[in-house]
Amino acid sequence: MQKIALLLIAVALFASCQSEKKEKEEIVIGKKTVAEKPYDIGKRIFNGKGKCYTCHKIDKKSIGPGIQEIMKVYNEQNADVVAFLKQEAEPIVDPETYTVMKTNFAILKTFSHDELKAIEAYMKEAGNSK
Ligand code: HEC
Incomplete structure (x- = not known):
């Protein structure tokens, strides 16, 4: 009888340790997704509120030169x-069509400076991918 009781306590302790461990892991995973890399922020701005993608594709010219070319x-x-x-x-890439790019300075x-740095980080990495 005593043995069974000890076994039950051991199982209960083990189970509670496991669930504690699990909670900690989830917290760490949560932190990882919050800390976004500049590349990801830049990519989101470039393809989102910056609307840069409407004129800049990665590997080919559209209205503006491709990111790789830039x-x-x-x-x-x-x-x-x-x-x-x-x-x-x-401008050093295509000064002749600079007036089109100029519309984006507004x-x-x-x-912010950090957002511009993030755009740069994205363009550097996307521009170097083949
Ligand atoms: C309406 C079309 C259009 C949009 C939208 C646009 N661009 Fe451009 N972009 C151009 C054109 C055309 C050029 C080529 C002229 C030039 O070199 O300045 C250019 C050139 C560039 C250059 C090279 C500049 C140089 O030195 O010659 C960079 C960097 C750039 N764009 C970044 C961006 C970013 C970042 C965004 C989003 C905030 C953006 N562009 C949105 C049309 C656009």
Whole structure:
């Protein structure tokens, strides 16, 4: 009889430890999804409120040059995407159609420095993917 009681206690203890462990794991997983990488933030802005995707595809020209084309020129010239988006640097990819890109500075002005850095992070990574 005593043995069975001990066994039951052991099982109960084990079960409670397990559920505690599980709760902790869930909390950690929760934190991971909250901490978004700049790449993901940039991708969301580029394809969302920034509406950049309407003119910029990744690997081909549409209304604007593709991201790969833009980043090729930026890498070659060691240029700064954020400076361009802040209107602190001249266009270097296709200055002839700059007037079309210029229409976006109204919305770009509403983005924080971190949001512009996130767009840059996304363009760098998307531009380097083949
Ligand atoms: C209405 C179409 C359009 C939209 C929307 C648009 N672009 Fe552009 N973009 C262009 C065109 C056309 C060019 C080529 C002219 C130029 O080089 O500035 C360009 C060029 C660029 C360049 C290269 C600039 C350079 O040095 O020549 C970057 C970087 C860029 N766009 C980022 C963005 C981002 C980020 C967004 C979203 C906030 C965006 N664009 C939205 C049309 C657009």
